[in-house]
Amino acid sequence: MHIVVCIKQVPDSAQIRVHPVTNTIMRQGVPTIINPYDLFALEEAMRLRDAHGGMVTVLTMGPPMAEDSLRKALTYGADRAVLLTDRFFAGSDTLATSFALAQAIRKIGETWGAPEIVFAGKQTIDGDTAQVGPGIARRLGLTQLTYISKITSLDAKAGSIDLERRAEGGAQNLRATLPCLITMLEGSNEIRRGTFADALRAARAPIVTWNAAAAGIEDMLKCGLRGSPTVVKRVFAPAPRADKAKQIEIKPRAADTAGAFIEALFEVRPSLESDMVELAVGQ
Amino acid sequence: MSDKPAPPAAGGRASMKKELPEHFKAYKNVWVLVEIEHGQVHPVSWELMGEGRKLADKLGVELAGVVIGGVAAGAREAASECFAYGADIAYLVENSVLADYRNESFTRVLTELVNAYKPEILLLGATNLGRDLAGSVATTLATGLTADCTELAVDADKSLAATRPTFGGSLLCTIYTLNFRPQMATVRPRVMAMPARQEGRAGRVIEHAVDISEESIATKVLSFLPDKRSAKLNLAYADIVVAGGLGLGGAENLQLVRNLASVLGGEWGCSRPCVQKGWAPAERQIGQTGKTIRPKLYIAAGISGAIQHRVGVEGADLIVAINTDRNAPILDIAHLAIATDAIRMLPALTEAFRARISPHSRDRLAG
Numbered sequence: 001m002h003i004v005v006c007i008k009q010v011p012d013s014a015q016i017r018v019h020p021v022t023n024t025i026m027r028q029g030v031p032t033i034i035n036p037y038d039l040f041a042l043e044e045a046m047r048l049r050d051a052h053g054g055m056v057t058v059l060t061m062g063p064p065m066a067e068d069s070l071r072k073a074l075t076y077g078a079d080r081a082v083l084l085t086d087r088f089f090a091g092s093d094t095l096a097t098s099f100a101l102a103q104a105i106r107k108i109g110e111t112w113g114a115p116e117i118v119f120a121g122k123q124t125i126d127g128d129t130a131q132v133g134p135g136i137a138r139r140l141g142l143t144q145l146t147y148i149s150k151i152t153s154l155d156a157k158a159g160s161i162d163l164e165r166r167a168e169g170g171a172q173n174l175r176a177t178l179p180c181l182i183t184m185l186e187g188s189n190e191i192r193r194g195t196f197a198d199a200l201r202a203a204r205a206p207i208v209t210w211n212a213a214a215a216g217i218e219d220m221l222k223c224g225l226r227g228s229p230t231v232v233k234r235v236f237a238p239a240p241r242a243d244k245a246k247q248i249e250i251k252p253r254a255a256d257t258a259g260a261f262i263e264a265l266f267e268v269r270p271s272l273e274s275d276m277v278e279l280a281v282g283q
Numbered sequence: 284m285s286d287k288p289a290p291p292a293a294g295g296r297a298s299m300k301k302e303l304p305e306h307f308k309a310y311k312n313v314w315v316l317v318e319i320e321h322g323q324v325h326p327v328s329w330e331l332m333g334e335g336r337k338l339a340d341k342l343g344v345e346l347a348g349v350v351i352g353g354v355a356a357g358a359r360e361a362a363s364e365c366f367a368y369g370a371d372i373a374y375l376v377e378n379s380v381l382a383d384y385r386n387e388s389f390t391r392v393l394t395e396l397v398n399a400y401k402p403e404i405l406l407l408g409a410t411n412l413g414r415d416l417a418g419s420v421a422t423t424l425a426t427g428l429t430a431d432c433t434e435l436a437v438d439a440d441k442s443l444a445a446t447r448p449t450f451g452g453s454l455l456c457t458i459y460t461l462n463f464r465p466q467m468a469t470v471r472p473r474v475m476a477m478p479a480r481q482e483g484r485a486g487r488v489i490e491h492a493v494d495i496s497e498e499s500i501a502t503k504v505l506s507f508l509p510d511k512r513s514a515k516l517n518l519a520y521a522d523i524v525v526a527g528g529l530g531l532g533g534a535e536n537l538q539l540v541r542n543l544a545s546v547l548g549g550e551w552g553c554s555r556p557c558v559q560k561g562w563a564p565a566e567r568q569i570g571q572t573g574k575t576i577r578p579k580l581y582i583a584a585g586i587s588g589a590i591q592h593r594v595g596v597e598g599a600d601l602i603v604a605i606n607t608d609r610n611a612p613i614l615d616i617a618h619l620a621i622a623t624d625a626i627r628m629l630p631a632l633t634e635a636f637r638a639r640i641s642p643h644s645r646d647r648l649a650g
Contacts, residue, residue: 036559098422126450128572129430134418143502144386146415162505167384168320168410170509177501186565229427229463235449235456238590245604245617254631261621262635268618269601275522275579279548280640
C-alpha cells in the first residue's frame with residue numbers, strides 16, 4: 001500500500017505581524033510550521049500503513065526551505081519525502097498549485113508505485129481555501145472524500161474504504177472506492193511522537209527534490225502566475241470605523257463598573273433588555 | 284532550482300488583463316447554488332440570493348437559483364422558493380440519484396449546467412457541501428474560485444470583485460477572475476444578511492434532465508446520522524454571543540464566558556488561538572475559519588480582534604469589548620468598551636445581569 005500525504009509549510013500565524021504604517025506582512029523572523037491541519041492527515045496515513053503495511057510519502061510544494069517541514073514529517077514517522085520546488089511555481093493560486101501537485105503525484109506513482117490513497121489537510125491556516133485537495137482529486141480522477149472524521153475500515157485488496165464524513169447537520173457514512181483523496185477533519189486523531197530511531201533517520205534522510213522538469217511538468221503555462229485564473233488586485237487593511245467605541249468608566253468595584261455598563265448598554269439599545277428577558281424565559 | 288532560462292519578467296497577472304476570450308462572452312447571469320439537506324434549504328443559500336440580486340441588478344442581468352436534488356426531497360419546493368428570495372429563474376435538476384450529496388454526482392450535474400446555460404458568476408455557500416463541490420467544479424471548468432468572501436461587488440468593467448481575508452486573516456485582499464468564466468466564489472453562512480422574503484413573487488422554472496445512473500456513482504451513502512441540536516448552528520444563529528480570547532489566560536477561565544452566556548440566554552464561543560491551544564473545541568471558534576455570527580449583542584472578552592476574528596463578528600448589531608488594551612484592534616469595531624481585566628469583569632457582569640434580568644422574567648412568567 002502506498003499513501004501520499006500533501007503538506008504545506010506555513011507561517012506560525014499567531015506570530016504574524018502587520019507593519020502599522022505600510023500594512024504589509026512582516027515576515028522576517030516568523031517561524032514556520034507544518035500546517036496544523038495536515039498533521040491529522042499524516043497521522044491517519046501512518047495508522048493505515050501500520051495496519052496494512054506499505055509506505056507513506058510526504059509531498060510539499062514550496063521554496064527550498066520547505067525542506068524543514070518534510071524533515072519534521074520524517075521525524076514523525078513518514079518513510080519518504082519529496083520537495084517540489086521551482087521558481088516557475090511562484091504566484092500559483094489553488095488551480096495552478098493543484099496542477100503542479102497532481103503532476104508530482106503522478107511522478108511519485110511512476111517512481112515508487114501508484115498511491116492508493118492521497119491525503120491532505122482540511123485546509124491551510126494561511127490560505128484557508130480548502131481547494132487544493134479537491135483540485136488534486138479532480139485532476140487525478142481520485143474519489144474525492146473531504147471532511148473525513150473517521151476511517152472505519154479499509155479493504156485494500158477489494159479497493160474499498162468505509163468512512164465517516166462530516167456533512168451539514170450530521171455525519172454521512174460512506175463506502176467509496178480506491179484510489180481516493182481524503183482530507184481529514186481536525187481532532188480526528190493526534191499526531192504521534194516520533195521514535196528516536198525516526199529522528200535519527202530523519203536527520204540523515206535524503207529529501208527527494210524535484211524542479212518542474214524533474215516532476216515531468218511540461219506545460220509551464222499551467223504553472224505559477226501564468227497558470228492562475230485568479231488575480232489579487234489589492235491587499236489592504238480594513239478602515240477603522242469613524243466613531244470610536246464608547247469607554248465605560250472603570251470604578252474601583254467591578255460590580256459598579258458592571259452596573260454602569262448595563263445602564264449604558266440599554267441606553268444605546270433599549271430593545272436589548274426585553275430581548276434578554278425573552279431569551280432568559282426561553283431557557 | 285531549475286536550470287531552465289528565466290521566465291519572462293513577471294508583471295503579475297493584474298497587468299495581463301486582456302479582452303475576455305470570445306467564447307466566454309456568451310456567459311451571462313448570476314447563479315446561486317441552492318443547498319438542500321434532508322428537505323431543508325440551508326439559510327446561506329437565501330443569504331447569497333440576496334447578494335446575488337444586487338450583483339445581477341448592477342450587471343443588468345438575471346439571477347438564477349440552481350436546485351439539485353432527489354425526487355420528493357424538497358427540490359421542487361426549493362425551486363419555487365427561489366423567486367421569493369429574488370431569483371428570476373430556477374434551474375431544477377431532480378433525479379433520485381441526487382437525493383444525497385455526493386461529490387461525483389453533483390460535480391457532474393453542476394458542470395453540465397454551467398456548460399449548458401453559461402453563467403458569468405456562480406456563488407455557493409462556504410459550507411462543507413459548498414466547498415467540496417466548488418473546488419471540484421472550478422478545477423473541472425479550469426476557472427477561478429475565491430473562497431470565503433466577505434464582500435462581493437461588481438467593478439467598472441463588470442468583473443466580480445471578491446474580497447476575502449488573506450495572510451491568515453491579518454489583511455484583506457480583492458481577487459478577480461479576469462479571463463475565465465464563470466467567476467466563482469463561496470461565502471460563509473451569516474456573512475451576508477438574510478433578504479426579506481417576498482410572497483407571491485414569480486419566475487421561470489427551467490427543468491434540466493440529466494442522464495445519470497446509480498451504477499455510475501462509485502461512492503455510496505450507507506447511512507446518515509443527524510446531529511443532536513447542533514451547537515454549531517446555535518452559535519451562528521444566536522441572538523446573544525459571549526466569547527473569550529487569550530486574554531482570559533487559561534482554559535479554565537472560559538467557564539466565566541459560559542456563565543455569562545448562560546445568564547443572557549446566549550451562546551458562547553472563543554477566538555482562534557484558544558482553539559489552537561486546545562482550550563475549546565473547533566466548533567466554538569468564531570471568525571474567518573470558524574463561525575460567522577450576526578447576533579444582536581456580541582461581547583468579546585480578552586479578544587484582541589485580529590482581522591480573521593473581526594470579519595466573523597462585524598455583522599453583529601452591537602459589539603462590546605472587554606480588554607485591558609485600549610489600543611487593541613477590537614476597539615476599531617466595538618461600540619462599547621470596558622478597559623479592564625476580563626477575568627474580573629465577567630463574574631461581575633454575570634451577577635449584574637442575573638439581578639437585572641431574572642426578576643423581570645419572573646414577573647413576566649407570573650403575569
